[in-house]
Amino acid sequence: MSVAENQRQIFLQLVAALQPHWHTDRGLPERLQRLLARDRRFGSRDRRLYRELVYTVLRFRPWIEPLIESDPEEAVRMTAWLAADTRDTRAFRQAWLTGWPDCPPSLADKARHLGLAERDLLPDWMHEECPAAFTENELECLHRRAPLWLRLQTDTPDAVWAEFAGHDWAYEPSSVLSGAVRLPAEAGAAATNSYFSGAFEVQDLGSQLVLAAHDIRPGEHWLDACAGAGGKSLQLARMVGANGHITATDPRIEALAELKTRAHRAGLTNLTATPKFPDANYDGVLIDAPCSGTGTWRRNPHLKWCTTPESLRQQAERQFEILQAHAPAVRPGGRLIYATCSLNRTENEAVISRFLTLHPEFSAVPPIRNFGFTATPAGLTIMPARHDTDGFFTSCLQRA
Template identity: 40%
Template sequence: MTPEARLAAAIDLLHAVMEQPRRPADAIAAEFFRARRYIGGGDRREVSDLAWGVLRQRLRLEWWIGQTGVRVTPRLLVLALLILGRGMKPGEASKLFMGGRYGAGTLDVGEEEVARSLAGKPLVGKDMPDGPRLNLPEWALPGMRARFGAALEAEAAALEAAAPLDLRANALKATREAAMAALGMEAVPTPHSPWGLRLRGRASVAATPAYKDGLVEVQDEGSQLIAALVGAKPGMRVADYCAGAAGKTLAMAATMANQGRITACDVSAPRLEGAAKRLRRAGVHNAETHLLSPGDRWAKRRAGQFDRVLVDAPCTGTGTWRRNPDARSRTTGEDLAELVGKQREILSISAQLVRPGGRLVYATCSLLPEEDEAQVDGFLQAHGDFHAVPLAQAWAEAGMPGAPPCEGPHLALSPAAHGTDGFFCAVMERAS
């Protein structure tokens, strides 16, 4: 493909993303390229890099375009990225917009004027409001300020950096050292998880024998630490109440040495089908799946039967924005309010499952206090038979090496401070 054709394809992909604002961009991109199998691997990377460059900087690009008074379009977003983000001169950028069958069409007079107005401007302007300057949506700023205070700028910058690829060695099949050797890629042990491996650079892990044979799983180190804090041991009964694709179910099965029973629950049948495949590949024999449906009485029938219940709650995902940059624009303040109510409801339901003396572990991949500490505080006030287990105690009882990576009563991880995605985890115990 010519550079002009790649630009046109990137604009088409952005159109598809903007027309489906509630869907993740990576899912839309997968469909987009499946329908265009004539786009080869190298061209696909170039198209994706351009589209994802726009998605990563969309808040800033839209602010600059907004200063011109012109309506934001995918064409203008790409044009703004070329000038503001890649340092092209307006005339140089406009040459990539060509007519013909494979071009995006030439710029009109208004678009040319926007290009000239952006010339010489920095992508990050000192006069920008905090939202676009920090690349954070306005609705998330109050919570981010409350969380990080003076460290907000450093954390915002870390949320823009490329995320590493972390793996978890499957202790059911191999030690971390054996998994690293079998992987055959340059990797280093993660600093906090005793099972973690961090790859350097891009890698296609799914194609390796180590992955196909279940020796490793893709899992951020922070997620591994949450699974460890559950403290699931051989012989226990464990519920993973919002299991998704069962990443933490797999990790807990390893700490249980395949002994006892884990029930992985979720509201999505496709996610649970994917989970079942991962469980088989990893050699997990002590897990079953359960599809939660409206009116489901499963939780009531199993009240008080579980030693450990993990609630990896649906959340805004602010801690994963370096991996999912489109979520900055896809998620709204209304979503936050709705999710806070849903989290409260899920916590209340899942608490019924915990036996006396058992533990309820609440986790999110959010950096916002409304979804984290505030939820835990509200739950403990409403459920007097539960109390918080200090992080240091839960860490030691889980047999984790050294000291926890952060201070405070709960686990609170962030990209700048800990090198992981943003995660929160609180351990609560029910009175005997």
């Protein structure tokens, strides 16, 4: 059996093992990782190949899935054609694309060549939740690999640039936010000396824009109430400076342990991580709420197929409860910042509207920076295409 034929069989076996879980498992990447880890024949390059092929199926599932049963070999060829051309996929693509034209860069041209529709790649319910996602630019962005974005934690990055150059990585500072840097998706930035010395953190530009949109001042004390592993906590700590302080809370002990490691690596001493919600009044409270993750679909394409209108409603109820629980921690005149990595009205504008109706002591405050987007009275939606980011929503509410 040739190498290409063996890879075809393994790929189809992986797809068959994952298919029953597409509609239910938000942890599908971990399931795939376990499947790959079981076979000791797979080296790191093999794992990257099969991961990219499976992710391609998930991105373009409505186009590819009908062929998996009716014509598996054609499904393999279409997957190879649509997959990113990387060092790990190149040999596979060359083996299976004999006679196929080069894959055009634009999604619209891909659809025309295949005689398929771009809008079929998103769930029907998304039309009502986020019509903007179906514009040509947004569809294009949601169906290509996400780049790697970094947030510098040093004011003298020359050593960082030198290390990137040594790896032959093309880096590009953001044109809209100082300190944000773009790298190719395949760059192994988290394995560099600069990363381990705390010179930068991996953080999507969209995530960085959420806080940069608001008036966060040096010397302030903030509560990050859904801190997780602390990407925004670390950014907040730099924004408030040495005279300010961040209290980061999360019920997951393992997430807080990771946050403490990252804060130590960054040399931050103005951040406290605790599983308990402190009883205090803060200049600001950040609610980076658990959400559906629809803004991260290009990074997590499996979420397209296990998210439903009902799951959105459940998330929105949870988000509203989190807002209610933490609003009293905002001092008079202080601010409550709400954020999600969702593009859905149900989790965003509707949650804010409901909260403001029940809490007249809070009022929406416009962002101080829009980054080219149009804010609504409820907040600011960061769509992916404009700055090549994940999608986010953020709203700032000020207490009287």
